[in-house]
Amino acid sequence: MKYLQVKEAVLRELAKPQPGFPLSENQLSQRFGVSRMTARRALQELEREGYLSRQQGKGSFPAERRFSQGSLRVRPFYEFAAAQGAVPRTQVLVAEPRPAPAEVAEKLGTADTLCVRRLRFLDEEPVILETRYLDAARCGAVLEHDLTAESLHDILVHALGLPLTRVWQRLGAVALDPEVAALLAQPAGAPGLRLERVTYTLQTPVTWVEYLMRGDRYFFEDTFTPQGERP
Template sequence: MAIPQYIRIKDAVRRRIEQAELRPGDRVPSENQLVAEFGVSRMTARRALLELADEGLLQRTQGLGSFVADLRPLSSISQIRNIAEEIRQRGHVHSCRVLVLNALPAPAELAAHMGLAAGELLYHSVLVHLENALPLQWESRHVTASLAPDYLQQDFSQTTPSAYLSAVAPLAEADQTVEAVLPAPSVADALAMPGDQPCLKITRRTFSHRGVVSLAELLHPGDRYRLGSHIDA
């Protein structure tokens, strides 16, 4: 049985995306261009593009055409979300590697950021969160020990710092900054990425009603993660 023409077009466009001939944001050939290239009707070309858009590979904009969709995970910049839940909501599998879990006296500069006295007890964790076994986030977190006394006893291969801290010191407010940085060699290695490619770095300080709960640095490979939000005018 002959392959329908619209499927031939879909396969050709999909192959160009997979082989990086077309990249996220690139405009794909128009209906008229596909008609000329494949010798099909405009209705057939339109069906191919519509189905690729329905499958999430393309974004169609009225009057402008069809563009390759950006399939990197998109996280809200205006919400504090548990990375594990974020991954599961995409229908993917979250896993975690625990690299560091210890206690230390707070250095003066870090203590100042957390509203503590120098030398006060902090807990420190370094984790790598994976999505479908691919590293997505490197998390270094300092936690006020008095607000989360059982932090070091948690099994962070089964839960997350965010989930535990939300339970024992509910979030009241947070501040965060976002910047592009080059990863340290150890971070690049943990994220399985080249050291000369940028990371998206989020620095986040969270507060309960009793004070600063944690200060976290979250690094994501720039080609695997995005931040965004919806704004109502």
């Protein structure tokens, strides 16, 4: 595993207070007695892991330390349920053609939509209220499927063959309004997480969805290692 040894050497160099840069593939290959392709592989992996930045014609430099504070994975509901060791259930409240409200219609580019509203339980406790609008022209067949099944994602991608190429989403905290609070068995005004999401297939929006989650039951939890794993 020569390329691993080169990687480690470069990492040690990187840790020095005054690293000697830029590095080059040829320089490394000579210093460690390996071929250029092997040195190249080491540098490429270090770039992918966020340690180096490489530029054609210039060389390899230490990456701007980004200090991205990490990321929070959004897990599918059934995965979340499994992690909690809880039994999931889905109740369909609405599944019918219904025009989207103005703000949603604007984001979808049409008001000719289907509406699906589902309440999701963990161990018979309501946790998430999902409200979704789908472009009727593209997703008409959705209503023929069993919406108590877990994944609407699956239906869209597999059954309808819509590649989901882009997602926009936004997460915030809100006070649950009385109607929603009642569905989630919470007092009006209780805090909740709100995740809004628009999914695109080939530049055109297909579905808008809002998840309202009970603040006392739903969390996003993650552990990760900044800038890729240490070798």
